[in-house]
Amino acid sequence: MAARSPAPRRVHPGDSAFTWSTEQILALSDADLAAYGLRDVRACTPPVLPAATAHGASVAAPVAGVGTLPASRAPGHDETAKGLRLTDVRCVLQGRTVLSIDEAFFPAGQVTAVCGPNGAGKTTLARAVAGLQRHCGSMELDGVRVERRERLRHTMIVMQDVQRQLFTDSVRAEIRLSASRSGAGGGKLSDAEVDQVLSEFDLLSCAEQHPLALSGGQQQRLVIATTRCSHVRVVIYDEPSSGVDRRHLESIARAVRDSARAGAVVLLITHDEDPLRAAAQTRLDLRPPSE
Template identity: 50%
Template sequence: MIRLNQVAWTYPHAEGPSLRGLDLHVTAGELLVLCGASGSGKSTALRLMNGLIPHFHENGTLTGTVHVDGLATATAKIDEIGLRTGTVRQHPRRQFFTDTARDEVAFAMENFGYAPADIHTRVGRTLDDLATGVPVEQRLQHLSGGQQQQVAIAASAAHGPAVLLLDEPSSNLSTGAVERLAGTLAQLKRDGVTIVVAEHRLHYLRDLADRVVVMRAGRIHAEWTAAQFRAVPDEDLAREGLRGEVLRAELPELAASGASAARPVPPAQVRPGVLELDGVRCRLGGRTILDLERVAFRAGEVTAIRGINGAGKSTLARIVTGLLRSRGVVRLDGRVLSRRARQRASAIVMQDVQRQLFTDSVEAEIRLAGTNAPAAPDTAAVLAALDLAHLAERHPLSLSGGQQQRLVVAAVRVANRRVVVFDEPSSGVDRRHLGSIRAQIRQLATDGAVVLLISHDDDLVALAADRQLTLVPVRKPSGSH
């Protein structure tokens, strides 16, 4: 079904190849997991399978051959490859073409000339199966990152491709959504779809994978059968930078009042803090996304913001950092902050970090972040701690997803703001670098910042957080429509 023979690929301006003589064969109906440390070549291998290399990345150097479902991807038309494959990228916002979930799921089928009645049936069935709980009447830009990812999966599978390629599909999903993803992959596998998943978080794939390929420096380093994969000791996974059993932590719940609080208390029971939110409410697309009557965050601590996809976690991040309008008051040290003042006092690591990269090198990105920073830490030490020092001259957009994630973490660390928000900072991050990101988060708290950590990553929360605030979606008032 998929055959990569002696494939080498070098991106434009890269110091060396991302893939080196890669031989990889995937049989029809197989679920193959590609794993390995950040920058090992997993995403590049997927781009070869869906034809983005060389049709989109035209200026690199490619040798070897790639065949998918009988097509030579280097010479086939991109629409021919797209009819046979579906791709779910790590950041779904980058692959949307329309404004609503229904239109997005229909988009590929419309372009391939499916009959309108068939499109209507497939859209409804696919949304029910793969996007459970997503408010499909909302605009895509108003959905949470996890909900956008569910829509992307549905849109990629709706036209019935023979091959489904997924790049870190669990990265922004809640525990319940990951379980639904596993169920979805199991159903697609039963339907005979060939599936290739590039992942760091392996726990949900233990009973699904037929084979696991471990990549290192653009080559296959190891292969495990399904039985071997289930028997791999955790220390062997750690040696390859792979995630094993999920860590769990019982964290104390932060007192909060309001409809968004999972365990609301009377406002008077909320203790004062350095960062305080009073009567903060936000409406998007005609519905209330966040409603917090009162909550206060302490300096010197890491507060994990938890909750299912769509509970308002990223909305809270954007309000705190002044990126989104809302009703209510935000105070820092007892002083009311305007949106502009919040922007000056805070820093954020967004889910899609490419939106935060502005310069032409890693070193320049860090210098920009440290401009006017009070008592900025040693930038060289921060880069070294996050395993980025050897990439100082590289263009940020030439880095892997995990490397870009760590670069923005480094920039936030250097900016040295009073309030720092991390929104899914471990997306695309391997086990070893998870520890380095945890160390930077903890150091910010030690330095006296108010640190909010929005994450579905139980491993990171267990390693980094002191307490948690659990949010729930705001329910419509009884009788409303």
């Protein structure tokens, strides 16, 4: 019989609403979990995604039962295809090669998941694409070579340490700044438009607070919310779902999908299968290049 808990009651922040044993949690149905805003911790079948077109020492074969090979992994490519292309990209740190990609292509308007064990080069790839990490080789955006400084203007990255990405004195101002920095006319955003974004990420009640006064989860959602207003050409999410509940995971996955629908190249770096299932369309598996 499925475990049932008392009817929800009003609680104050920091209070415990319910207490469950492990057995009770595992007995809850998916509908029960959804009602309480909980994610399913039970093992689920991993999503099967087509493998991104890429090859090189850092590119791992798709995980059995998780990824499938694309129709072709040949170096040749369509010069007219919109997206981000990496050619002979190498990153060396302290004399050791930490990322080695002969060629990879990430289409615009699509979410590419980047997966792999710790030390495989996922964050290094994100930093290189965003122009934050020096590298050998070249990158092209829609067929035009873009240097590191240009990519800094064209790219937005949601880091794991989001405190480094908060600059203003209020949550509302952070949303406006993001739109302003991207040329989207932050000054033209009405309070209603800002409120709509904040409401989607459960941040409306914090609109006038200082960003650094928020909890870690709220800060993470705030930085992700700013991607909704950025209108940049490349958006990178580095482990955006860590520690979030079911409801907030859904809003994050929606933001990731919306970035792609707006025509951006979207990279989703994650160990978490839930955002893969909810947002990703192709998958790139990385491995340490020395393996």
